[in-house]
Structure formats: structure tokens, C-alpha cells
Amino acid sequence: xxxxxxxxxxxxxxxxxxxxxxxxxxxxxxxxxxxxxxxxxxxxxxxxxxxxxxxxxxxxxxxxxxxxxxxxxxxxxxxxxxxxxxxxxxxxxxxxxxxxxxxxxxxxxxxxxxxxxxxxxxxxxxxxxxxxxxxxxxxxxxxxxxxxxxxxxxxxxxxxxxxxxxxxxxxxxxxxxxxxxxxxxxxxxxxxxxxxxxxxxxx
Amino acid sequence: xxxxxxxxxxxxxxxxxxxxxxxxxxxxxxxxxxxxxxxxxxxxxxxxxxxxxxxxxxxxxxxxxxxxxxxxxxxxxxxxxxxxxxxxxxxxxxxxxxxxxxxxxxxxxxxxxxxxxxxxxxxxxxxxxxxxxxxxxxxxxxxxxxxxxxxxxxxxxxxxxxxxxxxxxxxxxxxxxxxxxxxxxxxxxxxxxxxxxxxxxxx
DNA sequence: GTCTATAGCCAGATAGAC
DNA sequence: GTCTATCTGGCTATAGAC
Numbered sequence: 489x490x491x492x493x494x495x496x497x498x499x500x501x502x503x504x505x506x507x508x509x510x511x512x513x514x515x516x517x518x519x520x521x522x523x524x525x526x527x528x529x530x531x532x533x534x535x536x537x538x539x540x541x542x543x544x545x546x547x548x549x550x551x552x553x554x555x556x557x558x559x560x561x562x563x564x565x566x567x568x569x570x571x572x573x574x575x576x577x578x579x580x581x582x583x584x585x586x587x588x589x590x591x592x593x594x595x596x597x598x599x600x601x602x603x604x605x606x607x608x609x610x611x612x613x614x615x616x617x618x619x620x621x622x623x624x625x626x627x628x629x630x631x632x633x634x635x636x637x638x639x640x641x642x643x644x645x646x647x648x649x650x651x652x653x654x655x656x657x658x659x660x661x662x663x664x665x666x667x668x669x670x671x672x673x674x675x676x677x678x679x680x681x682x683x684x685x686x687x688x689x690x691x
Numbered sequence: 692x693x694x695x696x697x698x699x700x701x702x703x704x705x706x707x708x709x710x711x712x713x714x715x716x717x718x719x720x721x722x723x724x725x726x727x728x729x730x731x732x733x734x735x736x737x738x739x740x741x742x743x744x745x746x747x748x749x750x751x752x753x754x755x756x757x758x759x760x761x762x763x764x765x766x767x768x769x770x771x772x773x774x775x776x777x778x779x780x781x782x783x784x785x786x787x788x789x790x791x792x793x794x795x796x797x798x799x800x801x802x803x804x805x806x807x808x809x810x811x812x813x814x815x816x817x818x819x820x821x822x823x824x825x826x827x828x829x830x831x832x833x834x835x836x837x838x839x840x841x842x843x844x845x846x847x848x849x850x851x852x853x854x855x856x857x858x859x860x861x862x863x864x865x866x867x868x869x870x871x872x873x874x875x876x877x878x879x880x881x882x883x884x885x886x887x888x889x890x891x892x893x894x
Numbered sequence: 895g896t897c898t899a900t901a902g903c904c905a906g907a908t909a910g911a912c
Numbered sequence: 913g914t915c916t917a918t919c920t921g922g923c924t925a926t927a928g929a930c
Contacts, residue, residue, distance in 0.1 A: 516804070517804050518723075518802055518804050520721075520723035520724065520802070521723065521802070521804060521805060576891070579890075599721055599723065599724065599802075600862065600865070601719070601720050601721055601724060602724060637892050638891065638892060639890055639891060639892060640884075640888070640889075640890060640891065640892045640893070641892065643881065643884070643885060643890065644873075644881065646866075646867065646870060647863070647867065647881050647882070647885055648885075648890055650862070650863045650866040650867065651863055651885050651890060652890075653866075654861065654862050654863050657862060658857065659803065659853070659857050659860060660850070660853045660854055660857050662803065663849075663853040663856075664849065664850065664853065667849060670847075678846065678847065678850050679850070681843075681846070682846060682850055682851075682854050682889075683889065683890065684889050684890050684891050685843070685889040685891055686843075686885075686886065686887050686888040686889025686890075686891075687782075687842055687843060687846065687851055687854060687855075687886065687887050687889075688779070688841065688842060688843065688887050688888055688889075689840050689841060689842060689843045689844065690843070690893065
């Protein structure tokens, strides 16, 4: 390995550590309450050094979001490569992953109202591309699941798509975890059931 | 009416105007992005005057939350007084109300992670009492709806309760509204259906 | 690229006159 | 109780030495 690429490797490892810290802090406190000082302390470097890697707090958050989307996209690829799974099973697996990540404290939560942050995200080609690619893949499965009669065909596909996405910031798992009477696995199972099967009894 | 009570009336009217502003700003921007200066400007008084009515920004938010809970409790009372409604219909009406309030920009959203705010809310007897009273009423209807076979009896009642509560901060209505191809009424209907009937098709 | 130190700003809260 | 003016602290971001 050439010296240059070795240094690049070290750089990427460090930036990955930064993004991991940001990811956890975003999941724990959200964007507004997360401070750059905390990130620096968590990574173990000086704040000024952070700004050599990322231009702003928004850029930090955007990087964390891109990494989450990359991991989500990787999951979609895995699921797409398993022909034994029905489209419905794939959608369920995606929702399950979002819930699991959230319970593990690995799902960053962003305030959708912060306009500077929105601008940064929408200005990031990596973010927008990943989001579109994932939406397209999910949309395909949704249409297929509706055609086969597994997903309610009278629901507009967007409703199904957003409902799956929304599991990433569903407050119900947090409430149930705070209650303390269910394991994480049980919580995931219960929320998945309430989402896909609904609150109403099935005859 | 005595002069004292007239002054008290004026005071309450003013405080109600303050709480209305806070309510809208909380719904629009959330707690962290809402500034006390904005509240003062919106009400049309000086910031220092605000602090004569409420001791802190957290107290402002708590007052807004209490008023929302009061309105919710009033709805519960109305629903309880209509014997023709099934428990399921009542639960649906509550979820519908939460969605409608949210689409109208009347549902304040709080960051559940902000500890100073949590402390203020949990320290407010009015807030805690209303929350408990409402939860009890809803819990009663849930148990009844499960007994009659309308709500899935295999779901723990807490899951149903939290799922209904969560409609107040569901991001799906906002996404659908941003999409621009559904009316508010259609959005409420679609989200209600996905919540109660689930994404999966019903045979 | 890393650090210490600090600039600059903004928001929550208060002082004090009226 | 209302106002103007100000204090205070914390946060983002940067300067400049090494």
C-alpha cells in the first residue's frame, strides 16, 4: 500500500469515528441539543480539529445521515438478493431494521423544521441520491406487494412508503422501553404488528 | 363584576393570547427553535413582560402543553357522553383529532430529549394529572374494545394507547401534505386507515 | 492536522425607570 | 405590568502557534 493511500486510510478511519460519535449523539439528543464541543470531547480531539474535517455542524449531521442511508441501502441490496422473500417480507424487514436501529441508539433524529439543516441535506448529492434510490426500490416492492394482494391496494403507495420510513422516528418504541416491561425484541415485534396488521382485530 | 375579577379577566385573556402564540410557534418550529423574542413579537409585547407572566421558556411551553391536554380532555368528555359510539369509534375519534390538530398547526411538538423541559412538565401537577386522567379514560376504552373484539386483543393495551397518542407527532401527514396531492381530509383518512387497519390487506 | 485561546453572536433572563 | 437596555452564558466558528 502506498504511503499516500495509507494516510488516506487513517483519515477515513478518523472521519468514521467522528461520524459514529455524531450518529450516537444525534440519536441521543437530536441536532439542536447536540453541541460540537460534545462531539469533539466524545471523539477525543479538539474542536478546531473537527472543523478541519467538516465545515460546519450541519455538515457533520449530513455526514451521519448519509452513512445511515448507506447502511439502509446496503440492507435493501441484501434483501433484493434474496428471491425467497416476498415484497411484503422485504418491507417488513426494512421497518424492522429502522426500529432496531432506533432502539440501539443508532438512528439519528433530525428536526425536520431546521431550515439550515434541510438546505445542507438537500444540497448533498450523496444524500439526495441515496434517498431517491431507496425510495425507488421500496416503491417497487410496495407496488408488487399491492399487486399480489399482500399490501392494501387501496392505500396510495406514498402512504405505505412514508409509513415505513416513519418507523425510524416512531416514539412508541421509546415509550414502551421506558415502561420497562418488554424486551427490545418484543417491542420491535409489537410495533411491527401494530403497523402492518393495524390496531383493529383481524377476523 | 368586581374590579378585581375584571382585572383578572384581562390578565387571563392576555395569558391566553400568549399561550396561543406559543402553541402555534411550538407547532411550527418546535421548542428548541422557538425563541422567546419571537413569542414576544408575536403577542405584541416586550420580552420582559412575558417573564412577568411565565418564569421561563420551559414554563411557556408547559402552559401550552397543558392547554392542549385540556382540549383533549374536553374531547374525551364529549365522546364519553355519546353512548351510541363504540369504544373503537371513540379511539378513532381521538386519533383523528390529533391528526387534525397537527395539520392545522395547532399541535405543539416537544423534543422528548430535552431534560429541562421534561422536568418542567413532570413538575406541573396540571400536566401530569391531565395526562393520567386522559390515559385512564383511553385505557378503559381500549380494554372494552378488546373485549368486544374490535381491537386486537393480543396487543398489550399500552401499545394501543401509545400508538393513538403518537398520531399527535406522526410525520406522515406532513410528508403527504408536502406532496400536495391530497387534501387535509384525505390525509387524515388515509393515516387513520393505515393506523387502525394496518398496511396489510384485509381479506 | 492538532492544539489553545478567543472572537462573534445569539438567546434566555433581568434591572430599573415609568 | 409594561417598557428599553443590558447582562450573562453558551455555542459556532476561527486565528495562529506548533
